[in-house]
Amino acid sequence: MVSEIERPAPEQSHTRAVEDYLKAICVLQRETGSVQTSALAQRLSRTPASVTNMVKSLAEQGLVEHVPYYGVRLTLAGERAALRVIRRHRLIELYLIRHLGYSWDRVHAEAERLEHAASDELVERISAVLGHPEIDPHGSPIPGPEGEWQERTYPALSELMPGQTGVVREVSDADPERLRYLADLGLYPSTPVTVLGRAPFEGPLRVLVRGEEKLVGSALAAMVRVELTHEQAR
Amino acid sequence: MVSEIERPAPEQSHTRAVEDYLKAICVLQRETGSVQTSALAQRLSRTPASVTNMVKSLAEQGLVEHVPYYGVRLTLAGERAALRVIRRHRLIELYLIRHLGYSWDRVHAEAERLEHAASDELVERISAVLGHPEIDPHGSPIPGPEGEWQERTYPALSELMPGQTGVVREVSDADPERLRYLADLGLYPSTPVTVLGRAPFEGPLRVLVRGEEKLVGSALAAMVRVELTHEQAR
DNA sequence: GAGATTTTTTAGTCTTATCTAAAATCCATG
DNA sequence: CATGGATTTTAGATAAGACTAAAAAATCTC
Numbered sequence: 395m396v397s398e399i400e401r402p403a404p405e406q407s408h409t410r411a412v413e414d415y416l417k418a419i420c421v422l423q424r425e426t427g428s429v430q431t432s433a434l435a436q437r438l439s440r441t442p443a444s445v446t447n448m449v450k451s452l453a454e455q456g457l458v459e460h461v462p463y464y465g466v467r468l469t470l471a472g473e474r475a476a477l478r479v480i481r482r483h484r485l486i487e488l489y490l491i492r493h494l495g496y497s498w499d500r501v502h503a504e505a506e507r508l509e510h511a512a513s514d515e516l517v518e519r520i521s522a523v524l525g526h527p528e529i530d531p532h533g534s535p536i537p538g539p540e541g542e543w544q545e546r547t548y549p550a551l552s553e554l555m556p557g558q559t560g561v562v563r564e565v566s567d568a569d570p571e572r573l574r575y576l577a578d579l580g581l582y583p584s585t586p587v588t589v590l591g592r593a594p595f596e597g598p599l600r601v602l603v604r605g606e607e608k609l610v611g612s613a614l615a616a617m618v619r620v621e622l623t624h625e626q627a628r
Numbered sequence: 629m630v631s632e633i634e635r636p637a638p639e640q641s642h643t644r645a646v647e648d649y650l651k652a653i654c655v656l657q658r659e660t661g662s663v664q665t666s667a668l669a670q671r672l673s674r675t676p677a678s679v680t681n682m683v684k685s686l687a688e689q690g691l692v693e694h695v696p697y698y699g700v701r702l703t704l705a706g707e708r709a710a711l712r713v714i715r716r717h718r719l720i721e722l723y724l725i726r727h728l729g730y731s732w733d734r735v736h737a738e739a740e741r742l743e744h745a746a747s748d749e750l751v752e753r754i755s756a757v758l759g760h761p762e763i764d765p766h767g768s769p770i771p772g773p774e775g776e777w778q779e780r781t782y783p784a785l786s787e788l789m790p791g792q793t794g795v796v797r798e799v800s801d802a803d804p805e806r807l808r809y810l811a812d813l814g815l816y817p818s819t820p821v822t823v824l825g826r827a828p829f830e831g832p833l834r835v836l837v838r839g840e841e842k843l844v845g846s847a848l849a850a851m852v853r854v855e856l857t858h859e860q861a862r
Numbered sequence: 863g864a865g866a867t868t869t870t871t872t873a874g875t876c877t878t879a880t881c882t883a884a885a886a887t888c889c890a891t892g
Numbered sequence: 893c894a895t896g897g898a899t900t901t902t903a904g905a906t907a908a909g910a911c912t913a914a915a916a917a918a919t920c921t922c
Contacts, residue, residue, distance in 0.1 A: 431870055441910080444909070451909090462917090463871080490750075515734075523727075645880090677881070678879070681880080697886090697888060
């Protein structure tokens with residue numbers, strides 16, 4: 395029998411591909427509970443057939459539960475692994491901005507690669523240097539080292555009704571061009587916003603941002619999550 | 629015809645395996661001119677058969693010239709790619725020590741993974757933050773961004789004769805335990821040393837380090853490169 | 863509820879990078 | 893210069909992860 399006194403750190407490392415799938419499933423299942431093959435395929439830029447293959451392999455490794463033709467969802471082990479990758483990604487993003495002069499819109503691609511190469515030790519050192527932050531540069535919460543994870547979902551700006559007021563809390567981080575444009579508009583975390591009006595049929599929104607009226611397309615507005623000012627939260 | 633005015637940065641990325649082979653060939657060929665399959669296999673912990681396969685592929689990509697049964701050597705393109713990886717590795721090592729509290733002996737493994745994930749932009753930012761250093765933590769020169777490369781080879785401590793004096797300039801970076809021990813002995817770059825005596829048949833050396841006499845096995849002494857004090861360089 | 867459409871899965875192929883086992887080549891030495 | 897030993901290469905297998913094309917299941921529509 396092996397002594398269990400000094401259990402070495404898990405640091406179980408999955409392949410890059412596995413980590414990418416787990417991360418994508420984790421993010422997608424927050425919104426929909428279970429994740430469809432096609433949604434995953436689109437997010438990862440893979441064909442649905444490739445996704446089915448990988449999902450089968452993930453299921454064999456005990457990282458997801460897969461109900462054929464229905465969808466996939468993370469097991470506890472899968473979620474832990476996914477949160478570990480997400481933690482890495484978000485800490486690295488913040489670090490690149492704070493310490494290496496990266497701009498808001500460019501960090502995502504870099505973090506996307508580094509998250510698979512950084513050791514636990516490096517990530518914890520980065521966290522320490524940053525003062526153990528809990529929010530990343532785009533407003534997303536950073537899971538704790540043991541996977542503590544504060545669920546919180548704000549409505550998208552695109553869902554607000556005219557007259558509603560709130561504060562931007564989170565912005566989707568994937569697309570540099572869109573992010574740059576959002577920054578131009580002033581739409582980044584902690585900016586107060588008021589919806590003045592919205593055109594029908596997925597038309598653009600008129601939004602009051604720091605005293606100026608801006609027009610925001612609904613696809614763009616869907617990337618921005620807003621905490622409603624409480625009187626209006628009803 | 630495509631305009632050549634705004635040529636985008638090359639940033640041609642080879643696979644991780646290719647980068648590892650190029651780096652290994654580059655380091656090995658500095659000593660021997662051309663690199664044997666078996667030497668490469670040993671350094672990379674691969675079988676000779678695997679190395680032959682990869683070498684063939686590298687030759688097809690124009691990164692090496694391969695003379696079957698004789699050896700391999702980098703082409704210009706191969707050397708450029710190799711120096712780029714080595715530059716990354718050494719800058720990352722220095723950065724981890726200076727800015728993230730890593731110890732001398734632990735940086736190698738971390739850099740070994742990060743060097744394949746970091747973009748050119750990240751590497752240049754790191755170089756800038758460090759003040760564009762030219763020497764890494766183990767005393768090895770850091771190639772420039774365009775592959776400028778100062779050849780310099782110092783004799784190994786293990787090759788010195790009793791009575792010879794010099795200054796430690798470079799220490800092989802691969803093995804944490806040995807590195808820790810060398811640090812204990814005081815054998816790191818810029819330490820002056822004098823060889824007091826050496827036992828025959830690859831026996832240990834008696835070395836004077838900062839006023840103290842130390843015994844150093846010849847395998848360990850082979851990891852330490854020394855610049856001879858010039859009167860004795862003859 | 864039957865056909866049509868969409869979504870998912872299966873089947874088979876490809877690439878990269880590794881391995882083992884066997885064959886080929888080189889080299890040293892008698 | 894022939895042969896034994898070391899090294900290298902070839903041949904063939906395997907694994908991960910991607911793809912395309914075709915089959916199967918689910919869902920929508922009338």
